[in-house]
Amino acid sequence: MKIDNVDGTPVGQILLRPKPKNPDVVDKYLQAANNCTDACPNKVYTPQHVETLFNTEIRNHILYKSDCDGDLKFDVENEKQWGCVWRERLKCQKCNFVSKYYRLYDIVESNKRGPKAAKLNVQIQCGLITSPISNKNFRDILMFSNMVPPSSSGMQKTANKVAKQVEELNKKSMRDIRKKLVEENRICGLSDEKLVRVESDCRYNNPLINSGTTPFQAGTQVVCTMSENNTSAKQIVSLFTGNKLCCVAARLKGKGLKIVCPNHEGVCTANIAEDASIGNEGAYSSWCATEVSDYLKISHITTDGDSRAFQGVKQVHGTNVEALRDVRHLSASMKRAITKCTFSPNLFLVQTSLIKRIDLHLILKQGVLQS
Numbered sequence: 306m307k308i309d310n311v312d313g314t315p316v317g318q319i320l321l322r323p324k325p326k327n328p329d330v331v332d333k334y335l336q337a338a339n340n341c342t343d344a345c346p347n348k349v350y351t352p353q354h355v356e357t358l359f360n361t362e363i364r365n366h367i368l369y370k371s372d373c374d375g376d377l378k379f380d381v382e383n384e385k386q387w388g389c390v391w392r393e394r395l396k397c398q399k400c401n402f403v404s405k406y407y408r409l410y411d412i413v414e415s416n417k418r419g420p421k422a423a424k425l426n427v428q429i430q431c432g433l434i435t436s437p438i439s440n441k442n443f444r445d446i447l448m449f450s451n452m453v454p455p456s457s458s459g460m461q462k463t464a465n466k467v468a469k470q471v472e473e474l475n476k477k478s479m480r481d482i483r484k485k486l487v488e489e490n491r492i493c494g495l496s497d498e499k500l501v502r503v504e505s506d507c508r509y510n511n512p513l514i515n516s517g518t519t520p521f522q523a524g525t526q527v528v529c530t531m532s533e534n535n536t537s538a539k540q541i542v543s544l545f546t547g548n549k550l551c552c553v554a555a556r557l558k559g560k561g562l563k564i565v566c567p568n569h570e571g572v573c574t575a576n577i578a579e580d581a582s583i584g585n586e587g588a589y590s591s592w593c594a595t596e597v598s599d600y601l602k603i604s605h606i607t608t609d610g611d612s613r614a615f616q617g618v619k620q621v622h623g624t625n626v627e628a629l630r631d632v633r634h635l636s637a638s639m640k641r642a643i644t645k646c647t648f649s650p651n652l653f654l655v656q657t658s659l660i661k662r663i664d665l666h667l668i669l670k671q672g673v674l675q676s
């Protein structure tokens with residue numbers, strides 16, 4: 306095999322060992338020395354597929370060479386990994402018998418063309434989405450368990466598909482809850498079946514104040530939840546998620562390009578501008594109020610005392626909306642007010658004499674019990 310210089314002129318040297326198309330005996334031995342069976346990795350197979358593989362191929366092996374007494378083993382050099390699942394074939398240790406490939410996992414049935422998704426890979430992402438650990442942490446756990454982990458990019462692709470479905474499912478579920486609330490109000494005979502009481506608050510990935518690392522609000526992600534207060538179940542009727550993080554913009558900014566999130570070209574994962582106030586709870590509660598307005602009308606909203614959340618709801622549901630305070634924040638602010646307050650000296654005199662009287666009473670009572 307001859308090679309050329311970059312300007313097209315031929316090179317005097319000839320490559321002596323071009324890569325063979327079909328592996329010869331030497332290649333087979335080299336491959337065997339490099340295989341990963343020494344590491345004894347654990348793998349996940351679906352039992353019924355393994356049963357079919359062995360039962361079928363043991364018969365085929367006898368048909369291929371009836372007098373061969375070699376063992377059939379997994380062809381570990383040529384196995385095919387797909388996420389956490391495997392396609393395997395068997396080969397004989399003595400003769401040249403090699404079986405066809407078998408998929409040792411269940412698939413998700415769909416009408417789409419092309420290879421079907423493996424059930425296990427989808428199930429893993431469904432589990433991960435409900436847990437606080439990431440794809441990276443899951444891969445670490447697999448590696449500690451001596452299992453070959455799937456590629457990060459492959460896991461991310463599956464995660465994107467699963468997350469989209471989970472989002473749709475949750476939106477539908479919340480819509481059903483809103484519909485049911487109206488139905489229940491109607492059965493109860495309320496004058497306006499659309500009216501509901503709700504409560505709402507936001508959570509951030511970092512504390513907004515006293516973060517210590519930035520003079521600005523440290524939060525980059527926000528979740529605003531709105532739940533109904535009509536029933537004791539307090540079901541969530543609307544949810545808003547805000548995000549300032551965008552890896553595409555971060556990468557392009559690193560190259561010196563001027564990129565502004567959100568809505569730039571390509572994929573933008575941020576839906577809040579980087580310089581926007583993340584603690585703008587008025588905008589988020591207004592977004593939630595708009596979402597629930599398809600079936601419901603908010604009569605009262607319980608908040609932590611942030612008046613902007615109430616204003617946001619009022620913009621959508623009119624001025625008749627009443628604001629209520631939740632007991633935890635209200636008691637905390639009352640406690641603060643009490644500690645700041647100045648009391649008349651007489652108040653404490655009365656209290657001390659009262660306490661003394663109670664103490665005396667207790668001592669007398671204990672004395673009676675002891676005697």
Ligand SMILES: [Zn+2]
Pocket residue numbers: 366370373374375397398399400401402
């Ligand atoms: Zn054999």
Ligand SMILES: [Zn+2]
Pocket residue numbers: 551553554565566567568569572573574575
């Ligand atoms: Zn972006």
